[in-house]
Amino acid sequence: MQNVLDSDSEDELPPGWEEKSTEDGNVYFVNSYTKKTQWTHPHTGCKKVIPKDLPFGWSKTVDETSKTIYVNRETGNKTYVDPRLAFAKEEKKHVHDFRQRFDGSSTAYQVLHGVDLSGKYALITGSNTGIGYETAKSLARHGCNILFANRNMEATDKAIKEIVKETNASEENLKSIYLDLASLESVKQCAQAVETVFSDHLDMLILNAGVFGLPYTETQDKLETTFQVNHLSHMYFALLLERLLKRGSRVVFVSSESHRFANLTNIFTNQNLAMTKDQYSAMMAYNNSKLYNVITAKMLSEKWKAKGICVNSLHPGNMVSTNLSKSWWLYRLAFFLVRPFTKSLQQAAATTVYAATASELEGVTGLYFNNCFYCEESALARDKEIAQAVYDMSLRLIEDISKT
The missing domain is CATH 2.20.70.10 (Ubiquitin Ligase Nedd4; Chain: W;)
Incomplete structure (x- = not known):
């Protein structure tokens, strides 16, 4: 033998x-x-x-x-x-004892093979197009109830109809809700409305929406747009929805490898996480916001660990063909040129779906994922003093704006 x-x-x-x-x-x-x-x-x-x-x-x-x-x-x-x-x-001897089952070429459908999500409830921001749409479609295909939280309701309704047509998902399981991440008041109102839809619990909170490459603009809260849309509003949204998150719920922050190129030198000098107009760089604003995503996920993972709520962050893929590059023709050209060498939308949605559903990740929290497996974050993201400062400054900013 x-x-x-x-x-x-x-x-x-x-x-x-x-x-x-x-x-x-x-x-x-x-x-x-x-x-x-x-x-x-x-x-x-x-x-x-x-x-x-x-x-x-x-x-x-x-x-x-x-x-x-x-x-x-x-x-x-x-x-x-x-x-x-x-x-x-x-059987695990330690919560992090799991092997890599998927990689950068895996699709969301492959990750979900054999998974039954009937009776599960997910909320996805930025879900009417791009990676968010593909994530929603993949989850809906397996019976998940999904709440599409977006600003463009017409595009959202169209996306829902397309998903029903493509997947035979029940339209009753797919609902939409208005969310403008450029307004903390809208975030608050949306969170209150979510409780009327998911009155009991929320299994998956997928914070996917984002902007990239914008010229300097400010939101109605007088904050730089990339900072608020990508980071602050998502952090506020997660905090407001804490009541719906139960033991076993998963919160997923869609970040980026761009977080490794963040620069917080001027940020701490000025005690202002959002870049000012005179120091503004569209790319650095994006890099910093993605670092804040990773940091927020790690901070919330510690805050909610005792409750059994898992919070992780991830990188979906490099320069994936989405509407993210729409802000400038040069970005659109760059994304077009690299399209043959980047992930498809199905592949780009795979890591999000993995973090939100994989059975081996039960109890796994505070990690950063890339290509459907965890990896080490940047040195800035691992710095506990910086993380605490970013979290505290963000919280104070939310509280100050909420009072006005």
Whole structure:
């Protein structure tokens, strides 16, 4: 018999071994040569468990001999093999003990393969176009109830109709709500309205909306636009929705690798997180706002850890073809030229969907993800003193504006 250690993969079973499951979701292993059974994987020595529920699209029945049989409702195929075994995972000794299942070429659909999101509730900002739209479409395809929080309601209604047409999702599960991130008052009103739609809980809060490359402009709150739309309003929104976030809820900040190029030197000198007009750089304003996203996610992850609310941030992909570059023709040209070498929208949505739904991320919080796996953030993002200062300054700014 081939030695266990001769296997090409840690997960691969040696010859003669089979993987089977019990009704209550435990995995056991059978050696057909010796008839021996055991609970641990013969190679890794780890125990494995399978999801409680069947994968999306599968049902269970019995045949004429009273044996359990599994049916794929989409294809009609039948099997005696429990389809949950395809989603078996090792029991964790530590919350961060998980392996990389996907990479930069994976799509959101691949991440969601077999995942049933029926009865789950998600809110996504910036979901009528680009990566946000693709994220919403992918989740809706698997039965998720989604609240589209956007400023352009006409485009949102059109996006919902397109998703229903493309995915056969129920239109009753897809609702829209007005949100203008350039106004903290609008953010407050939206959060209050969200509670009338999701009165009980919110499983996924995906903070995706953003602007890029804007000339210097100010919001109605007299703040630089990129700073407020990308960072401050999303932070305020998350704080306002805390009541709806329960144990197991996930908050996802869509950041960027651009956070690694942030420069906060003048920010702390002037005690102003938003860039002033005389020091303004469109690219640096964007870089800083994406750093603030990572920092906010880490700070909230600590604040809410005891409640079981998981908060993570991520990078979706470099220069993905979206409306993000619409502010200047030169940005549009640059994005057009690199389009053949960047991710598709389905690939760009994959890391967001992964952070929001992956079973192995249960209890995982305060991490930064890229290509569907966690990686180290920038040195600035890891600096606890800087993070506390950014969070405190943001909070004071929110409180000051809210009082006026």
